[in-house]
Amino acid sequence: xxxxxxxxxxxxxxxxxxxxxxxxxxxxxxxxxxxxxxxxxxxxxxxxxxxxxxxxxxxxxxxxxxxxxxxxxxxxxxxxxxxxxxxxxxxxxxxxxxxxxxxxxxxxxxxxxxxxxxxxxxxxxxxxxxxxxxxxxxxxxxxxxxxxxxxxxxxxxxxxxxxxxxxxxxxxxxxxxxxxxxxxxxxxxxxxxxxxxxxxxxxxxxxxxxxxxxxxxxxxxxxxxxxxxxxxxxxxxxxxxxxxxxxxxxxxxxxxxxxxxxxxxxxxxxxxxxxxxxxxxxxxxxxxxxxxxxxxxxxxxxxxxxxxxxxxxxxxxxxxxxxxxxxxxxxxxxxxxxxxxxxxxxxxxxxxxxxxxxxxxxxxxxxxxxxxxxxxxxxxxxxxxxxxxxxxxxxxxxxxxxxxxxxxxxxxxxxxxxxxxxxxxxxxxxxxxxxxxxxxxxxxxxxxxxxxxxxxxxxxxx
Numbered sequence: 001x002x003x004x005x006x007x008x009x010x011x012x013x014x015x016x017x018x019x020x021x022x023x024x025x026x027x028x029x030x031x032x033x034x035x036x037x038x039x040x041x042x043x044x045x046x047x048x049x050x051x052x053x054x055x056x057x058x059x060x061x062x063x064x065x066x067x068x069x070x071x072x073x074x075x076x077x078x079x080x081x082x083x084x085x086x087x088x089x090x091x092x093x094x095x096x097x098x099x100x101x102x103x104x105x106x107x108x109x110x111x112x113x114x115x116x117x118x119x120x121x122x123x124x125x126x127x128x129x130x131x132x133x134x135x136x137x138x139x140x141x142x143x144x145x146x147x148x149x150x151x152x153x154x155x156x157x158x159x160x161x162x163x164x165x166x167x168x169x170x171x172x173x174x175x176x177x178x179x180x181x182x183x184x185x186x187x188x189x190x191x192x193x194x195x196x197x198x199x200x201x202x203x204x205x206x207x208x209x210x211x212x213x214x215x216x217x218x219x220x221x222x223x224x225x226x227x228x229x230x231x232x233x234x235x236x237x238x239x240x241x242x243x244x245x246x247x248x249x250x251x252x253x254x255x256x257x258x259x260x261x262x263x264x265x266x267x268x269x270x271x272x273x274x275x276x277x278x279x280x281x282x283x284x285x286x287x288x289x290x291x292x293x294x295x296x297x298x299x300x301x302x303x304x305x306x307x308x309x310x311x312x313x314x315x316x317x318x319x320x321x322x323x324x325x326x327x328x329x330x331x332x333x334x335x336x337x338x339x340x341x342x343x344x345x346x347x348x349x350x351x352x353x354x355x356x357x358x359x360x361x362x363x364x365x366x367x368x369x370x371x372x373x374x375x376x377x378x379x380x381x382x383x384x385x386x387x388x389x390x391x392x393x394x395x396x397x398x399x400x401x402x403x404x405x406x407x408x409x410x411x412x413x414x415x416x417x418x419x420x421x422x423x424x425x426x427x428x429x430x431x432x433x434x435x436x437x438x439x440x441x442x443x444x445x446x447x448x449x450x451x452x453x454x455x456x457x458x459x460x461x462x
Contacts, residue, residue, distance in 0.1 A: 053412075059415060062414065072320035110287040110308050127294070127295045136170045137169055174361065212224075218407045221410050256338075258366065273289060382407045
């Protein structure tokens with residue numbers, strides 16, 4: 001029986017009837033029905049084209065023909081599990097190893113970023129024989145129970161913080177506890193982690209791992225200051241723990257100048273475990289964990305086999321290889337730098353023009369625009385941010401918000417995003433922010449007029 005083709009109202013009604021209500025939609029008041037996509041564009045059921053500024057999963061572009069071809073051709077030959085020998089698995093691991101520091105030479109393949117981070121947690125605990133984990137405030141590392149426990153973004157709204165979880169302040173030099181005017185924010189933020197370790201040890205607890213997104217995304221598109229990872233790793237290693245770099249959102253050249261975002265910290269920094277997901281398969285469910293021989297061997301010493309039914313299957317590996325080929329062939333890493341720098345330049349021009357823009361931060365095609373109510377307190381302009389993304393949607397541009405205050409406009413488009421796309425988005429943002437300022441000025445003028453009238457009436461009555 002052929003699946004039904006429904007109009008948008010019917011699709012929405014069926015979704016509400018059949019799909020769990022905790023599975024949220026973008027723009028829930030007026031959701032978009034997407035039926036096809038290509039490159040940096042998605043299309044609704046009426047053929048209307050939307051510019052996609054947020055889909056970092058379709059890394060090299062929606063439905064890239066080379067990726068689609070690789071999947072189709074391998075699907076016609078074989079798809080099975082990794083208990084059989086197959087060249088795709090080893091070729092893919094070899095290609096990934098060529099992008100990473102030499103000591104990160106052992107790979108595990110999985111199906112999602114959550115699976116990857118869950119395995120990283122198991123690896124860390126088995127290797128260190130410790131239990132505790134340090135994470136950043138507002139971090140999100142996945143939807144499995146083990147990862148909800150280490151994701152303040154989630155657990156603060158659920159059962160709360162477990163005894164074995166320790167939360168460090170996010171190294172945000174714009175609105176964090178140590179800002180751009182601090183003489184040494186890198187050391188100050190690292191010392192916060194050092195204090196957490198010392199306090200945990202005083203209670204007899206032992207640190208297994210420090211987990212961090214190499215560029216914190218849910219936390220508000222944060223760029224950790226250079227040198228921070230090195231100091232953290234020093235403190236964590238001294239405590240017997242390992243450093244886990246979560247590249248699930250930001251790996252594979254999005255940062256532009258580096259293939260992996262942790263490399264922004266400098267050549268002298270190497271994590272102990274790296275997790276990958278989302279962009280790795282350009283929309284196909286693939287994930288990976290890379291680690292050292294020592295950590296992998298400690299994991300194997302349990303005598304318990306690690307097997308993932310679909311992880312590392314020939315089709316997934318063919319897709320992964322195709323994604324790497326496209327990044328290289330189309331020079332997408334350099335493209336991310338060029339277009340990202342141009343977008344940052346345009347956004348910084350808007351920052352001068354519009355006081356609501358408190359900060360523009362980013363690297364490559366990972367960019368955040370922090371909207372504020374006032375320059376001094378930097379109060380998040382949550383409602384205004386929601387208004388901006390709703391207005392952009394009406395202009396057929398898809399942008400979303402992130403950060404603790406849901407006030408940071410986030411840009412993580414497919415890497416084929418162009419300079420023309422960047423200019424279009426910023427031009428529309430300029431129009432919307434100008435309209436917003438006029439509206440607020442009108443409201444403010446009306447309030448002042450009412451206030452003056454009230455004072456006159458009071459004066460007459462007296």
